[in-house]
Amino acid sequence: MALKDKDGQTVAAFSGKWISISHTLMAYCAFIGALVVGLSLHYQKIVQNEFYGYPEEWFPSVSSTIGDRYPERSVFMLFIALTSGPRLALVGLWYILTRKSNSSLPKFVAGVGIFRTLTCGGWTYVTSTDDHDWHDIFMISYLVSTLPWTLGCIALSSRSPTAIGYRKLFAGSFFATLVPLIYFFIQHKVHHIAGAYTIYSFFEWALVLLDVAFDAVTFSEFQDFEIVVKDNRGISRGTGNKTVSDAILEKEKGKEIGATFSGAFSVFGLLDAVADVYNGFVFWSMLTSLGVCVWYFPLWHMGISGYEVIVMCTISPFILGIKSFRYIVVRHVRVFHLLSLSGLLAFRAERPVPRLFAVGFGLSMSCMAWAATFFAERSQPRRLEARISAFSIGLIASSVAKFAFWTNNPIWPIMHAPNGGWNNTGFGVALVAILISTRSTASAGADIAAPGPITKGYSIFASLGLAGVLFSMHSLLSDSSTMISWVWEGFPIRGPVAVPHGAVTLLAMGLGLTIGLFSPNLSRSWAFYGVGSIGAAVLTTTSHWSGYVGALVIAIYTMAAAPVLITHATRHSPARTFGLGFLVYNFMVLFHVWVVAYAFVPGGHLVRERTDWVMTAMMVLIGAGVFSASAQPSSKNYKGKAVVTAAAGRQRSYYLYILGALELLAIATAYLRFPSYNYTPYHPETKSITAGIWTIHFSLDNDMWSSEYRMRDLIKELEVDVIGLLESDLQRIIMGNRDSTQFLAEDLGMYVDYGPGPNKHTWGSALLSKFPIVNSTHHLLPSPVGELAPAIEATLDCYGELIDVFVFHSGQEEDPEDRRLQSLYLAERMKATPRPAILLSYLVLKPGEGNYNTYVGEQSGMKDIDPSDWDRWCEYILFKGLRRAGYARVSRHTITDTELQVGKFVVGEPENGNDIIPEEQVPPGLRFPDLFKGNGVRGHRYHVFDEPRYYA
Template sequence: MSKYKDKETGALVSFNAIWVSWIHTVLAYSAFLSALTIGIYLHYHKIVQNEHYGFPDEWFPSVSATIGDRYPERSFFMFFIAITSGMLPRREHPEPPVEAQANLAVSSHGPRFALVALWYILTAKRGSALPKFVAATGLFRTLTCGGWAYITSTDDHDWHDIFMISYLVATLPWTAGCLALSPPNAKAIKYRKYLAAAFFGTIPPLVYYFIQHKVYRVPGAYSTYALLEWSLILYDVAFDAVTALDFDTFEIVIKDVKGLSNGPSTMAYEGASFSPSEYGIGNGVASRPALNLEKEREKAVAGVFDAKFSWAEVLDTAAEVYLGFVFWSMLTSLGVVIWYFPLWHMGISGYEAFVMSTISPLLLGIKPIRSLVIHNLRACHFLSLAGLVAWQVKDPAYRLFTVGFGVAMACLSWAATLFSESVHKARLESKVLAWTVGLVMSSAIKFAWWTNNPIWPIMTDANGGHNGTGLALALLAVLRFTRKAPLNTGAFAEDRQTGTSLLSALGIGGLFFGLHSLLSDTSTMILWVWEGYPVRGPLAVTHGWFTIAAMTAGLLTGIRQPRLVSTWTVYGVGCVGAAVLTSYANWFGYYGGLVTAFYLTAIATPMLTVASKKSPAITYGLGFFVYNILVLFHVWVVAYAFVPGGPLVREHTEWIMIAMMLTLGAGVFNLTSMNARRPESHKPASLSRHRKYHTLALGAVNVFFLAAAYMRFPVNDYKPYHADSRVLTAGIWTIHFSLDNDMWSSEYRIRDLIKELEIDVIGLLETDLQRIIMGNRDTTQFLAEDLGMYVDYGPGPNKHTWGAALLSKFPIMNSTHHLLPSPVGELAPAIHATLDVYGELVDVFVFHSGQEEDEEDRRLQAEYLSRLMGASPRPSILLAYLVTKPLQGNYNTYASKLSGMHDVDASDWDRWCEYILYKQLQRVGYARVSRSTITDTELQVAKFVVPRSDEEKAEVAVVNGNFGKRNRRVNEHEVLEGWRFPGLFKGQGVRGHRYHVWSEPIYYKPS
């Protein structure tokens, strides 16, 4: 009810605050629905059109196409959305209780900002920071909504995406915070739960249909996506509309505090006040016990949020998780810097001994050392940061020494920390969670950095590193992490009911190996099950979050149900998951991987908790030794040619998985025997509190991952460099596992050379980095996304090869992976891919032959691949590492009537490894480009013209059949400009890259 000019109270106007909610809802819906209605009426066929399909395949417009592209619907949207928001009122009393009156000094305010302000006033309590956080989130959401509403994707695609992602990210804490702060109103709580569930339940199918449209180009998928997108808008606005059920406790009063309205010149109001009535009168709430409603509210948010909030605990959790991330960053970097040395020595170098850096907790078995370390944990953690400082050490050997020392100190410090906290259940579990949540954070950050870690010692500013920032944050984290004195400085906390240290050590070894080998990068298990095109399984970018989600679910289950995950039944499920991952491909294999991820993270908390209560020298010292044995086993299955006894374990990844599960089984046996003797205890309140903060940290990591996935989502806008000339530029390069001669990650430098040479299709060799010793990386992800190319990874990490990959500007219609005969030496990988090149199907073969020492292997491989190439009736290109001299030995099998292939230039006598062969294409150019310090092998490039008509194909066939015409060289000016190689690399070239062997590229032209 409104009142006008109440002279006794000075009130000019008063009305119930429920109108703020209704006005906000009506205006917000009007903005979107008016644009949709007008857009469909005026521009239906235009706004349903997307980059792949139009009407009738697509039949419903997306939100962005409706509100951002055309007049007048864009104007209607902006008009109503502008009225919806306004200036935020200024609070004069920062923390009034709900019973108090809150005065607002208002110059102008829209319903959106008023809604946020009213919600804060309603929920604010003295000593509680959560309402402030939720209000700040609401303000941030409103501002970012204005960002993506007024800056459309047509105006500025990047900023539109930034605002949109920020808005979606802020929606999670806003929704959860509103649920947590809901007044005890049964109807409002119920509606908020339903709408929040509908909103977040819509996101998975939304992502699914977007992938169907963007990646698989399914007709009509974008329209379904658009319907789901519009439903999110409806749910989002409706969620805020529920405030109408709570705001009826407020009355908004506008007063004339100076009496100017009584005179003839009265123009405006001076201020406004909110005077809430007694809560619960007339709204049907009083009849319901408040206690039950509070429980219902807490249940709605799973107890994660409550009104209590402590910045001290937030900082503690952040420091713990970040230091856990630092530990995993250093541990995962150790293998990479070790691998550099046997890689260049082509065998055991002696530096491999640094893999034993992790067994430093054995020193804790010596009582004086244990006492020294525990009493100086801050100093030990600071010393462990040497692993982060290592990027400043330029010499590879000294850098390895620095990283090895850092890892040794990190393992020692963490083992001592857990042991010192073992007598306090809450503090111990908090540290254990920090260690494991740090792994999830490490995997998420690696995803955001294309499987590299920005604080690794192989990273610098030049290749995407942020080492200085990472080190600074680590120093602050150590100060916070070690601010509390150790609780246990000497005596073991174990008793007879906690099992044996030996079994615990075996479990720790298997656990750390599983976490490191399978979960330190979200793309590892996806590449295990990758089988080529057409896509039949998960993709690293679009489906990587499933791995993070499984890890998150496992961790949360492990801390809430430790006895359940410690049973033999759950262990059996984990074994089945590992078996499925090892034995099957595509989606079914990945489902097994998700089960494995869930189990490994679920069992981590109970296993690490028990291990911390025993002798750290045995549980962690011996445990890391077992881990190291599994790491070496993990390497030897593929590097069997370089180690004594290697052939005994060659290609037996299944043995590794069995060993991992058996050692985990030893730990489970320890847990089950302990649980059988001990009654189940209830968790204290302090334990619940720290769990909430770590759960929030996990939520933040998941949101970060999803935001990174959105930014990395493939655009599929792949165009060849010289489409007008119908030229295909092909290259072959052995990239030496993306480590350059000075032990720096080389992806950026590889990218630059490929881009500047304008290569359309390239075969990359020595690309399988998905092992502990290589950092669980995938160079092809960065190259494909940055260069705008399709990628086929080739035989996966569980196929025991050094890797072959194909990058293509042209769509890959089909690809098959081959493991060529290798009875003695290394397995030889090959990719047979069919590309759509200017409307013509062209086969491309990428191949890495066996070692020089294994002559019979290479002969069998030459025959296999030649038959494979000869069976193709289509134009074909071979991009290969053949290990043979030109015109000698197996060369004459590859370039023969059996294969139908021709050498790109048979007169090039200076080759030994890399070759380019072709058939049924017009060869127009060939060049060799020096490698600089990127790798140990040059880049070879050839240009081909794809024949279009039957006459052109017949002419090419004649030329291919005449050796003399095929080898007719011409000067550069005699070929079309689009057929020429870039002049950038002539003479001295750039950055150490130049045309060499011949100082200029070679061009060919038929007579």
């Protein structure tokens, strides 16, 4: 609404710059005033943290300065309250300055500004002591809204190059400061490095100063405003004759980001984009679920089962080669999308076989429907870009969902209500999304060729490129922690961890997709391909932070290449590109499995442990696609109709809004999931360790449900302090790119070592501990014939004493020489340690026979927890230098195929004999829970001995 001048006397007038000045002064007074008072009155108290105090830590953090101590808290609250008035006025003036009749961005930014003001008051006046949860909610909301506020203000900046320059400087510095801030926080919280919190505090204060400075830039723009107070009825005695400026400077429209976000905002346009993205999310949810459903069958058959053929359901686009059938699919694509929802309803089948077939059928329909959709939209570049954006952002949405749900997708068919599934909700939303997104299609022009120059390049190269990029998206990017597990090498931590750095992977994916949309020529260039190839090589060959840099590079490159390669694929027959592309992708999936499953598949030894070959093949396939796409002249050089329009820019903005929201959700998830690292054992009063070993069968129970919740319950109820998990590496396509240790560690409050990563070609071993893991080393034991045997050698800080724990999975029964060499290797490692030690293992032997005498006895220095237990074959607990207090075997019911064995040890007391004593003579803190006596609970009970054994 334009300002209306009314007759009346001007009683007061002042420049708008004073709004900016007062806001800046009040905000700085709040923080700096509290800092000065705190340093003067409570210096040593506010520099003290949970681990160190003065002199190791000598500068306070923002939170400790403005926290609960009087009078610092009062000084801060007083001035921050005085800031609220100028703050709201600043947001209002900024809206007046930037509003346009054809753009909704100013309204959105103004709404964000008001929201930030309210949430600032929330975390200011509700401290963590008052209510920790609400304090965190307000703080996260404030930080999350900072990104759209900053980007929106930059996009709406005036013509003044000085103002734009300062805003970019302060915003860039703000977000760049987050990197060292997070690094030093982890150094403090995880590694307990003295002085790290002081350095973290400087970066935290820098964020405060930069945040306020960003808004202080409005001084240069508000000085052209004059704020006038008029008396229209003559009730005041004021005098003056100030006038109000009637015009506001128009903003520059030439910038690309401004062009993208300009134009009238449409709620229905955004809903269409959300529906499209959700359909993409459903596709990736079904594709990523197929592998884990197929894997269930060879897992239980211990070899090829025949059900593996279902992986070929993705080649359904081959049928589109039949012109009449393509005509039907393209014109009735909604029907095929609806048929694909059988993949989401699969969870209703209790038995694994029909569930697998439902997923296979649904995915085949989805692959065909998406291929037909891309082909149909090829004559309309704007619509085609929207579909490709939805498809790609759908992958990011799937990864964000897995990040929020501890690497399980809540709508997978291995999920249901008892283990945290959201299947019914996911199906209902998918049904609505399909009805919305398919109500308007390009079916009428399905057979119209793509605009621009005549298509060049061979379709086979386009299909190979499509296969390569699909495989890269699935194998590396369908879970934010997959590549992090590739570069993980144990404690002390020298690289990224799943939380919070999974959010960084997701940000890299979003950045890559943005590059692909805005710079297609760069995405198809050989130079960029070379950068992506270097990233893949670095990821494959190095570890720690350097390996993760390679991971981020390949994430950016893959997502940037996807729009170009898919667009180019649509210029050819969908049967030749998408059908053949999915076929080659399937062979890549099998190749990716064969390198670790070589002992169970025909010809497997030819590709044994050759992940480097897999990565090379992937990049060669993508290179074939780049070769074909680069041979195609750019549409921008074509004399025909221009592709980029205002409508296209407005539509693109909706997908970027969704992408931004997903990235913010990832950041919020990383904050909420960040571990506390304040773990304590169950019975510290007895200085005891309850240690267990469990083969978890890849976290799939006997009925093909994800088993983390049931595992959590049993481990918690048995009060296990340290547990070794075997068959625990799930970071492959066939296991769903999952990591069960994340959920177990966070829910149970335990430190976790994932063990040798997926690029080490083992079935996995992991260690969870209530005690800090001081150091850990990953071993691959001698395996000249059979599968690789992984082991973790970790040193734990148990009640101030260092204890070594070994977690080990030996080779199979069919490879006796492997198992003999492995026994010699591990016996040497256990003998070499001068510290007390515990072995939690899967040994494949009978007590007292063969390699048993290498593991137990003088050669290793280890003792069997119960030499009289003759009924063992796989799982064994050995020890030395500790007093053994108890031993129990607990049935697994249907969680897995192996029981959970547990032993109790007392730290600081010498080894004891094999004399068994009644439970009545055992202190309560050293007893096993009564819950599992008799018939037990939920199918779990003490068995073999029918009760725990205790030792004098």
